[in-house]
Structure formats: structure tokens, C-alpha cells
Amino acid sequence: MDDEQRRAELALFLRTRRARLSPRQVGLPAVGRRRTPGLRREEVAEVAGVGVSWYTWLEQGRAITVSASVLDSVARALQLDASERNHLFILAREEVPAAPTPLTFSVDLAVKQILDSLEIYPAYVTNARWDVVAWNQAACRIFADFTTLSTRDRNLLWFMFKHPLARQLYVDWEATAQQTLALFRASTGRYISETWFTELVVTLSCASPEFAAWWSHNEVHGTPETDKEINHPKLGYLALQPTILPLAQTPDLCMMIYTTAPGTNTEAKLQCLRSAVGDSYQPAEERVFIHRSADLSRPSVLLNLII
Helix, strand or coil, rough: CHHHHHHHHHHHHHHHHCCCHHHHHHCCCCCCCCCCCCCHHHHHHHHHCCCCCHHHHHHHHCCCCCHHHHHHHHHHCCCCHHHHHHHHHHCCHHHHHHHCCCCCCCCHHHHHHHHHHCCCCCCCEECCCEEEEEEEEHHHHCCCCCHHHCCCEEHHHHHHHHHHHHHHHHHHHCHHHHHHHHHHHCCCHCCCCCCHHHHHHHHHHHHHHHHHHHCCCCCCCCCCCCCEEECCCCCEEEEEEEEEEEECCCCEEEEEEEEECCCCCHHHHHHHHHHHCCCCCCCCHHHCCCCCCCCCCCCHHHHHHCC
């Protein structure tokens, strides 16, 4: 069942990548009328230098052996970017089924200290399901007071698609939500057989028409492509640059740090907000307790935690 799910996801991904290309884009003549947009299967096979039957089986999700070199050829034929190529390899390369991946819901003291040291810059840590498991006070000031959100609302996807604050917070909510979805898909390809993954996707597909529609597009992005533009209720327009840092000691955790975009007055606004609010946001749970006794003067502390 898990293997069938993986192959079905691979088939859908290949079809959507094929549909976005025209013969002219891959150097082929456009011959005859087409009922549907995109390349035909035989055209992908021709450009990739593989057999038509083999590629058809691959796109149909059949259980066939796939080599890395052939996958590379298919990726080039479909003009996949680095994130899409990585997603293709994750879906297509059969591996020994791994044990279920337990979700992490806590961080150690050093990570909390790093969060706190960022001061005016919003930052939080997410697990594989994109639950926010730790955050700093700046994140509460800019995005939402995570200490008051329910466990479900602290999931970034659920917050983006179902919490009313998200549509007010982001200047272009639709573009931000689609990019968030593409980032999530790229980061969770290895987890598609996990029960929590299926439950989250099914629940959100039922709860949000936008999620259901955009999920079927199969877009993937490995890194954020644009700044996050915020319409803050107190500060007005903010331009933030997101950076994703995997935590080396806990592979399923990532830290998201938002710095200010150059050429804007966002930095000054964040400084003013911190001065006005002070430390009024108090953590409600032990796992998000921020210690102010951190000594981060040794670079090795950071290098051992973040890659």
C-alpha cells in the first residue's frame, strides 16, 4: 500500500510536469492538433532517449526498475529544476521501507537560546509535519502569538489555509499560500507513506478548496523564492527574507529565520516594535521557554547545531 501510494504520486507528478511544456520548448516541431496541453508521452521519451513503453509504464505508476541515469534523462527532458529533480528521485527510487518516522515536538536548550538571541528577527522551529514546536518573541509579535494558538493552528499549513489571520497578514495571500504548499511538498516527499502525512493532506483537502485545488498542481520548491510581504496591524508593510536552516542533531527539525529585506524600513520598524512591546509575550509551555543566559560567543556551538 505504501509503495502504491509512492508510485501514484510519481505518476501524477510526471503528468503535471509534462503538461506544462510545449514541443517548441524542448526543440520538437508542433505537429497536428492537440486535445490537451503539453507534451505527449512519446515526445518526452524521444527527448529523454528512453523507450516509449518504458516511460509510459513509469508515468502509469507501474512497478519497474529505475536507474539514476535514466531518471536524470527524464528530469532534463521535463526541464525540472533542482527541487523538482530531487522530488522525482525521492518518488522514483525504491528503497527498503523505513520504520514510521516519529514526529519531534520539542527542542533542546541550545536551540531555544539561539532563537532568543535573534531578538528582533522572527524565528521558529518546525518538525516534519510543519508543526511549529518552538519560537521566539519576535515571531509572536510579527506573525501570531503562538502561545495562544491551538495545536492544530500551530501547524503552518493549517494556519495558512484555515486561520483567518493568515489572509489578513500576507499582502498576497494566494501567492504566499501556493509557495508554502510547494515548499511543504518538496520537504515531505520522503514522508508520503506516513500516516500523519496522509491525514494532514486529506483533512486540509476537505477543509480548504484552495488547498485541494493547488495540491493537485504538484508544484515543488526547495527554498523560498521571494520575500515574505507582511501587512502588520501595527507596523504596516514589512518585507522579510526567509532562511531555512536544518538542525543537525534532529534531522526532522528546521529553523526558519526571517531577516529584513534591504532597501526597506522594515529593520527600523522591528526595532521600534520591540522597544514598545518589550518582553510582554511570555511563553506558556516548557518547550518554548526562552533562556536569557545564553552564551553564543563560541561559533562551534552554532556549527554543531546548524548545517
